[in-house]
Amino acid sequence: MAKIINSNEFVQNVENTKGVVVVDFFAxxxxxxxxxxxxxxxxxxxxxxxxxxxxxxxxxxxRIAQKYGIAAVPTMIIFKDGIPVENLAGFMPKNNIINKVNAHL
Structure with a gap:
């Protein structure tokens, strides 16, 4: 289950984490x-x-959305070792998301 995080948790769980992390920026x-x-x-x-x-x-x-240039929602960003490696803007089917994430594993 995807947890909703705040800016403090973002630094700990995304920017300071090894491996692949996907963040859904939403409203x-x-x-x-x-x-x-x-x-x-x-x-x-x-x-x-x-x-x-x-x-x-x-x-x-x-502040976090601005830092990563989020101009429209939904936008997903795939992070690898705390660094953004791919932006996925707009609605996307499940298989497309899985394929994009698998490309960074």
Whole structure:
């Protein structure tokens, strides 16, 4: 299950973590974000033993969103060893997300 984190947890769980981490930048008012949420959870449940999955509400933690250039939601960023390696903007089917994440394992 993907945990919703705040900016303090972001530094600890994403920027200072070895391995692959996927962060879903979302907003509660965003329709496509609501469509992506169950898919993101499904990918998290399927790949959670190899990859960490987190969600960050851009309205609650805009500083982090600004730091990573999030201009639209939903946007997922794949991090490897704390460094962003790929941005995935907009709604995306489950298989596409899994393929993008697998490319960084």
């Amino acid at each position: 509660t008012w965003c329709g496509p974000c609501k469509m992506l949420a169950p898919i993101f959870e499904g990918v998290s449940n399927e790949m959670g033993d190899k990859v960490n999955f987190f969600k960050l509400d851009v309205d609650e933690d805009g």
